[in-house]
Amino acid sequence: MQVLVRDNNVDQALRVLKKKMQREGVFREMKMRRNFEKPSERRAREQAEAVRRYRKVLRKRMEREGY
Numbered sequence: 001m002q003v004l005v006r007d008n009n010v011d012q013a014l015r016v017l018k019k020k021m022q023r024e025g026v027f028r029e030m031k032m033r034r035n036f037e038k039p040s041e042r043r044a045r046e047q048a049e050a051v052r053r054y055r056k057v058l059r060k061r062m063e064r065e066g067y
Helices: 010-024 026-032 039-065
Strands: none
């Protein structure tokens, strides 16, 4: 990941970096890796995330098609 610093404006570059990291999911990944997660818990979490994503897609599709 790369962020350009323009006109020695480090604060703005730091904000851009944080936003990029947030979008990539780096902070969530770091939080998840703080503690050990059992494989069964990992599978359950990933399944729940997949269901959440699928429902979100359905919700967006329904909203777009006007049901």
